[in-house]
Amino acid sequence: MKRIAFSAVMVLVLALVLPNQAVNAERIxxxxxxxxxxxxxxxxxxxxxxxxxxxxxGRATMQSMANMLARMGLTVNPRxxxxxxxxxxxxxxxxxPFPRAGNRVDALVSxxxxxxxxxxGTLLMTPLKGPDGKVYGLAQGPVSIGxxxxxxxxxxVQKNHxxxxxxxxxxxxxxxxxxxxxxxxxVRIILHNPDFTVASNMMREINxxxxxxxxxxxxxxxxxxQVPEPYKGRIVELIRFVENINIAVDLPARIVxxxxxxxxxxxxxxxxxxxxxxxxxxxxxITTEYQVSQPPSFSAGETVVVPSxxxxxxxxxxxxxxxxxxxxGEVVRALNAMGVTSRDLIAILQALKASGALRAELEII
Numbered sequence: 001m002k003r004i005a006f007s008a009v010m011v012l013v014l015a016l017v018l019p020n021q022a023v024n025a026e027r028i029x030x031x032x033x034x035x036x037x038x039x040x041x042x043x044x045x046x047x048x049x050x051x052x053x054x055x056x057x058g059r060a061t062m063q064s065m066a067n068m069l070a071r072m073g074l075t076v077n078p079r080x081x082x083x084x085x086x087x088x089x090x091x092x093x094x095x096x097p098f099p100r101a102g103n104r105v106d107a108l109v110s111x112x113x114x115x116x117x118x119x120x121g122t123l124l125m126t127p128l129k130g131p132d133g134k135v136y137g138l139a140q141g142p143v144s145i146g147x148x149x150x151x152x153x154x155x156x157v158q159k160n161h162x163x164x165x166x167x168x169x170x171x172x173x174x175x176x177x178x179x180x181x182x183x184x185x186x187v188r189i190i191l192h193n194p195d196f197t198v199a200s201n202m203m204r205e206i207n208x209x210x211x212x213x214x215x216x217x218x219x220x221x222x223x224x225x226q227v228p229e230p231y232k233g234r235i236v237e238l239i240r241f242v243e244n245i246n247i248a249v250d251l252p253a254r255i256v257x258x259x260x261x262x263x264x265x266x267x268x269x270x271x272x273x274x275x276x277x278x279x280x281x282x283x284x285x286i287t288t289e290y291q292v293s294q295p296p297s298f299s300a301g302e303t304v305v306v307p308s309x310x311x312x313x314x315x316x317x318x319x320x321x322x323x324x325x326x327x328x329g330e331v332v333r334a335l336n337a338m339g340v341t342s343r344d345l346i347a348i349l350q351a352l353k354a355s356g357a358l359r360a361e362l363e364i365i
Contacts, residue, residue: 044127048087061087065083065086089112090109091126093137105173116163118145123140136174136177137171138174188222191223194220206225254267259364264345275357277348
C-alpha cells in the first residue's frame with residue numbers, strides 16, 4: 001500500500017512539473033547561432049538610368065555619368081550632361097552564410113540625391129563591397145518599386161515609396177568567404193540573449209545528449225563544444241543534432257516600455273510587492289471666447305473685439321488601491337482594476353520601480 005501511494009504521489013508531481021518544462025523548452029536553433037555562421041552586409045554606389053524625367057539635378061550625378069562614360073572610352077564634359085533621366089543610388093545586399101560564386105541574392109536600391117521617382121529605371125552594373133573593401137558581388141537589373149507615383153498640376157497620387165526599390169536576384173556573388181566547417185575541432189554556440197542560467201542549461205543538455213562532457217559554458221552567451229571523435233569531419237551532422245536539442249529557457253523579469261507609442265510589455269516573471277497606490281487625475285481646461293464691444297450709435301467710439309479667457313481646474317478624488325501579485329495574471333488584474341490608460345500605467349510602473357516594490361527590470365525604449 002505504501003508503494004502504491006508513493007507511485008501515485010510521483011505521478012501527481014510529474015503531472016505538475018512536466019507541463020511547465022514543456023512550455024519553457026526551446027530548441028537551441030531558435031535561441032542561439034553558431035559562431036562564424038552569419039550574414040554579411042554589402043554596399044555600393046551606382047546609377048539608375050531610363051527614368052522619365054524624375055532623376056537628379058545635382059552635379060554629383062553629372063560627374064558620375066562622366067566618369068562612367070570615360071571608362072567606356074567616351075570623354076564628356078560634366079556640364080554638357082543632362083541628368084534628369086538618371087539617379088545616383090546606394091545599393092545594398094545581404095551576403096548569406098557560405099556564399100558560392102554564381103549564387104544570386106536580392107538588391108535594395110535607394111535614391112541618395114533629389115530624384116523624385118526611380119520607377120521603371122535600370123541599375124547599371126554596380127560593384128558591392130564588404131567591410132574589408134573587397135568586391136563580393138555585382139548588382140544590375142530593372143528596379144521594381146512595388147507601387148507607383150503619378151500626378152500633374154499640384155495633384156498627384158502615390159503608392160508605396162517611389163525612391164526605394166528592389167531587384168530580385170539582382171546580385172551575382174563573385175567572391176566566396178573562405179570557411180571550412182569540417183576542419184573545426186571546436187564549435188561555439190552563441191546565445192541571442194545572454195543569460196547564465198540558459199547557458200548552463202544548454203551545456204547540461206548537450207552533454208546529456210552526447211553522453212559525455214564535450215560542452216562547456218564559457219560565459220553568459222557562449223557555449224564551447226569540442227567535436228566528438230565520431231563527428232570529426234562531419235560537423236554539419238553534429239550541428240544538426242545539437243541545434244534540435246530542447247533546453248529550458250529562463251527569462252528575466254522585465255518590463256519594456258515605449259513611451260512614444262504608450263506600449264507596455266510585461267514579462268511573466270514580473271512580481272509586485274504589496275503596496276497601496278493613489279492615482280488621481282488632474283484636468284486643466286483653458287477656453288477663450290471673443291466678444292464684440294460696440295459703442296452707441298452716432299458716437300465717436302470704435303467697434304473692438306475683446307477676448308474673454310476662462311480657466312477651470314478639476315481634480316478627481318484619488319483612491320488608495322492595494323496592488324500585489326505573485327503571478328502575471330494577478331498583476332494585470334490589479335492594474336486593470338484601477339482603470340488607467342497606457343500613459344498612466346507607465347507613470348505607475350516607474351513609481352513602483354522607484355519605491356522598490358516592482359521586482360523586475362524596467363527598460364524604456
